[in-house]
Amino acid sequence: MAPVKKSGRITIRTVAEDAGVSVAAVSKVLRDAYGVSEALRTKVRASMSRLGYRPHAAARGMRGQTYTLGFLIPDMRNPFFSDIFAGVNVALERTQYQTLLGVSESATSIEMALIEAMIDRQMDGLIVIGPRMMSQDVMQVAARLPTVLIGHHATPGANFDTVNNDDRLGAELVVQHLAAAGYSHIAYLNQQVTDAEQTMVTTHREIGYRQAMKDAGLGKHIQVFQALQTSRETQGVVRHMLQSRNRPDAIFCWTDFIALEVLSVARELGLSVPGDLAVVGYDNTAYCDLAQNALTSIDQSGQVLGLQAARLLVERIKGRDQAEHFVVTPRLVARASSSPRRP
Amino acid sequence: MAPVKKSGRITIRTVAEDAGVSVAAVSKVLRDAYGVSEALRTKVRASMSRLGYRPHAAARGMRGQTYTLGFLIPDMRNPFFSDIFAGVNVALERTQYQTLLGVSESATSIEMALIEAMIDRQMDGLIVIGPRMMSQDVMQVAARLPTVLIGHHATPGANFDTVNNDDRLGAELVVQHLAAAGYSHIAYLNQQVTDAEQTMVTTHREIGYRQAMKDAGLGKHIQVFQALQTSRETQGVVRHMLQSRNRPDAIFCWTDFIALEVLSVARELGLSVPGDLAVVGYDNTAYCDLAQNALTSIDQSGQVLGLQAARLLVERIKGRDQAEHFVVTPRLVARASSSPRRP
DNA sequence: CTGAAAGCGCTTACAG
């Protein structure tokens, strides 16, 4: 008896037999590799679709690529990441690449574990939004596989690409906007982290805020507060800010998410926005547009960031090893939460 | 010359040599399999950690499990999914399993493509939230790999597990709550889909709504509206609802997300909530608690749903083939958006 | 309890 096929699985070998060519030829067609005639290519493709062949990712990963990209976000609650992800998908639409997400819950340890898990699973490359790990760890990861960072400002000698908006400029736009609208006691509400680094977007925003305050002659009103990302923590800090003797008349929040909490606390305390307090966010997410929020924010084009990140990553996978850094110009979108004060 | 190690990679073979045992023995330790002595196990583990061994997921996937679970969500904008995901992670914390996310953007075609991609990547099992595919497709997927569905009510003979809250009861709680608070023209704002199925949570909620309206003697005020999930679409439908001759005095929305849009439109039209209009959502997501929303909602314990789904999936992977269906009891959380009417 | 060997489905030099 002839040796029977053991399993029902359609493999590269099944396709090869069906098309009457070698296994190597099928592999080449699969990878769009050089050195196969058009006739053979057509024949193989026909067999593939007739048999309903699906490549086995693990087997490919044993020798070559897995065509899987890892995408790491700090949390699922921030709608801004959804915009970025949409851009990534647009860029990869007509490719063989598939993106798989990981969520680190803003914890360095989970982030590192997820990256290890993605490396174990032979991801071809990594896109990380707002990494929490130290810069040296980032360099180590980037040495192991192609890496693009969004929301992380690279220092010279980086072995990875970055995609950002100009966070200092964004913060400056906010201060200039508020100052022009008649606010002077403008506070900055920053994210609280264990190890602040120069590379973080929040650090850049704080620098831009401080600079713009000085430039506007408001240097003596500079106030920076910090809060962890939990709702309870943020509300506590904000309540404290708003009940203090020198209460700010405007709060600039590092992200929309937090600004919504500020709006909530202000309302609970009976403060009107913007009458008693102006509020500005960052990222211009969908919630800003809701009438109950009407939140002024900085648009940094999440979709563009995602699209560029995916483009850069694919370039890197294809061999580029010189770092590239893409920067988008932020734009302020004014809404009712920061309307000009009555004189 | 002795044959030299070709690459620097630490494999199961490196570990075996280091520990002075066979490759098969190392594999058994790795899989926590039966038939290895405690002494050998200890020795191998020591070598593993000394060498910093990391299992190669693709290679494992060639023969056995990949220890990777697929988790599919319709979109990244709905914060409820984040609660569910948190529960999944709690359940898998001390296991070898790693979850990777896919986002289908509420599109059937993307959902199917993602599932194919996950099968190609040899995921050990799948958790899908609110699947958009037809029930027959669900059955086909479940025939190929262990599957647990959240937010999908199984019909008899299902070859998959489900985890749900009692959506009919949830809707009934809403209607009873609103009726008791003095509202009578209670409308239901449902999700618009191309092929409505009995299995969908929104269908169950509609049934519960209709039943409760009849039971409360409000059968003649039953009104069901539908809108796609985009902000523009929803706002258009809501504006139309609120400007019609027989304007409802309360709107029950199938999810919080949409209820926030209703609050926005009401405010734009100069209607006060709950004075002119009561609004109730579903899922009790974090946004409900913000003072500017103060949205009454149904809590279905996302974290519990996620935890149970992960537990059921691991059981299935380990061999259970009889379907299990876990149901959680919903609970209404009243807030200002549905306060009792003045008599 | 322990290990030698076959094989999972691909890709990659290497001949022809």
Place this chain on the structure above:
DNA sequence: CTGAAAGCGCTTACAG
């Protein structure tokens, strides 16, 4: 341009 063969790092029967 085309194909035979080795090998990627594991797991799985099967002997001992």
